[in-house]
Amino acid sequence: MANVVIIGAQWGDEGKGKVVDIYTAEADGVVRFQGGNNAGHTLVVGNEKTVLHLIPSGILHKGKRCVIGNGVVLDPKVFLVEIEGLKAKGYLQDDSQLMVDGAVHLIMPYHVAIDKAREGRSTDRKIGTTGRGIGPTYEDKVGRRGIRFADLLKPEAFRKRLKEVLPEKNFYLEKYLGQPPLNEDEIFNEYQGYAEKLRCYLGNASVELDAAIRAGKNLLFEGAQGSMLDIDHGTYPYVTSSSTVSAGACTGSGVGPTRIDQVIGITKAYVTRVGEGPFPTELLDEMGEQLRTTGAEFGATTGRPRRCGWLDIVALREAVRVNGLTGLALTKLDVLNDLETIRVCTAYRYGDQLLTNFPSDLDVLQQCTPVLEDVPGWQTTINEVTSFEELPQQAIDYVKRIEAWSGVPVVLVSVGPRRDETMLRSNPFA
Numbered sequence: 001m002a003n004v005v006i007i008g009a010q011w012g013d014e015g016k017g018k019v020v021d022i023y024t025a026e027a028d029g030v031v032r033f034q035g036g037n038n039a040g041h042t043l044v045v046g047n048e049k050t051v052l053h054l055i056p057s058g059i060l061h062k063g064k065r066c067v068i069g070n071g072v073v074l075d076p077k078v079f080l081v082e083i084e085g086l087k088a089k090g091y092l093q094d095d096s097q098l099m100v101d102g103a104v105h106l107i108m109p110y111h112v113a114i115d116k117a118r119e120g121r122s123t124d125r126k127i128g129t130t131g132r133g134i135g136p137t138y139e140d141k142v143g144r145r146g147i148r149f150a151d152l153l154k155p156e157a158f159r160k161r162l163k164e165v166l167p168e169k170n171f172y173l174e175k176y177l178g179q180p181p182l183n184e185d186e187i188f189n190e191y192q193g194y195a196e197k198l199r200c201y202l203g204n205a206s207v208e209l210d211a212a213i214r215a216g217k218n219l220l221f222e223g224a225q226g227s228m229l230d231i232d233h234g235t236y237p238y239v240t241s242s243s244t245v246s247a248g249a250c251t252g253s254g255v256g257p258t259r260i261d262q263v264i265g266i267t268k269a270y271v272t273r274v275g276e277g278p279f280p281t282e283l284l285d286e287m288g289e290q291l292r293t294t295g296a297e298f299g300a301t302t303g304r305p306r307r308c309g310w311l312d313i314v315a316l317r318e319a320v321r322v323n324g325l326t327g328l329a330l331t332k333l334d335v336l337n338d339l340e341t342i343r344v345c346t347a348y349r350y351g352d353q354l355l356t357n358f359p360s361d362l363d364v365l366q367q368c369t370p371v372l373e374d375v376p377g378w379q380t381t382i383n384e385v386t387s388f389e390e391l392p393q394q395a396i397d398y399v400k401r402i403e404a405w406s407g408v409p410v411v412l413v414s415v416g417p418r419r420d421e422t423m424l425r426s427n428p429f430a
C-alpha cells in the first residue's frame with residue numbers, strides 16, 4: 001500500500017496527464033487537490049486524445065474513484081461540459097466514480113469577469129493568467145467571501161451568499177474595472193440549473209480518503225500546474241493562486257502528511273513556461289522555436305505558444321527541496337532526438353556571484369543569466385525504445401546526469417505521448 005503525490009517540478013505542462021494516467025493503473029483512487037480549469041491534462045489512449053481540465057485523469061480508467069478535494073476551485077459550467085464530454089466518449093458511465101468535496105470553492109461569473117478585465121488593462125502588471133477566474137476565486141476563499149460547492153446545493157443559502165457578495169463585486173467591476181455589472185437573478189438561475197445535475201457528486205474527501213487509506217488502498221494525488229507556479233514557493237507574483245507543491249496535497253484534500261509515502265516530480269527534458277514571469281534558461285532564438293515545434297508546445301487550455309528553454313537544474317533542485325521529491329518522471333526526452341548538443345543550466349550568474357540556489361527575490365532572479373554545460377545528444381529516434389538500457393548511451397548519460405545533479409532517481413522516462421511510449425524504471429507504489 002502506498003500513497004503517492006505527483007506534481008509538476010517546473011512551470012506546469014510537464015506531461016502530468018500522461019504520467020498520472022500511467023500510475024493510475026496502480027491506484028485505487030485519484031485525487032485532485034488544487035487549481036481548477038486553468039489546468040489542461042492531455043491524455044492519449046490508443047489514437048484518441050482527451051484533454052481534461054478539472055476531472056482527475058483517473059476517470060479514463062473504469063472503476064477508479066476520482067476525488068476533487070477541497071483545495072480545488074470549480075467552475076460548474078466547465079465541469080458539466082467535461083462530464084458530458086466524457087460520458088459521450090463512453091467514460092464515467094457510473095456517477096459514483098466521481099466525487100466533489102463540499103468545501104470546494106465555486107468559480108463564479110464575476111471571478112471570470114474580474115480575471116479577464118484585470119488582464120486586459122494596460123495599467124496593471126500582467127500575469128498572463130488563463131482567464132478562468134482562478135486568482136479572484138482563491139482571493140475570495142482567503143477573504144472569507146467565497147461560495148462553496150455545498151452552498152450551491154442549498155438554494156436559500158446560495159441566494160443569501162450571492163446577495164452578500166455581488167454588490168461588492170459589481171462595484172469593483174463597474175467603478176474600478178469599467179465593466180458591466182452582473183445580474184443576481186441571472187447568476188442564481190444559471191447556477192441553480194447546474195446544482196441539480198451536480199448534486200450526485202457531493203461528498204467528504206477527507207472522510208472518504210481516510211477510510212480508503214485505512215482499508216489499505218493506494219491513492220494517487222494529482223497535482224496541477226507546477227512547483228514554480230506555487231503561490232508561496234513560485235516566482236511570485238508570476239504564479240497561480242494555489243499551493244501546487246506536494247504539501248498542497250494534504251491541505252487540499254484533508255489527508256495528513258504522515259499518510260504520504262512518495263512524491264514524484266515531473267520534469268521535461270527541457271523547460272517551458274506560459275504567461276509572464278522570469279525564465280532564466282529561455283531561448284528566444286531558433287533553438288527555442290525548434291523545441292516549441294518539435295515538442296508541440298502550445299497550451300492545452302488556452303492554445304498559447306509556450307516559451308521554451310534548456311533544462312534548469314537550479315530550478316529543479318528547488319523543486320526537489322520544496323516538494324521533498326523521492327523520484328523524478330522525465331518526459332519528452334524524444335523532443336531532443338535531433339540535437340547534436342544539449343545544453344543544461346547548472347548555476348546562475350548574478351553579477352560576479354555564482355548562484356546554485358534558486359533566488360527567492362524576483363529582482364535578483366530577473367538579472368540572473370544561466371551557466372550552461374554542454375551534453376552530447378544522441379541524434380536518433382528513441383520513440384520506439386521500450387527499455388531504458390536500450391536507449392542510446394548519450395540518452396542514458398543525460399538521464400544519469402540529471403539524477404546526479406538533482407540527487408533524485410529518475411523512475412520514469414517518457415519518449416512520446418502514448419501510454420506505451422514510456423519506460424518504468426521503478427514503481428513508487430511498490
Ligand code: IMP
Nearest residue numbers: 012013038039128129130239240274275
Ligand atoms: P492562473 O492560474 O490562470 O491565475 O494563471 C497564473 C499563471 O499560471 C499564468 O502564468 C498561467 O499561464 C500559469 N498557469 C496556470 N495554469 C497553468 C497550467 O496548467 N500550465 C502552465 N501554466 C499555467
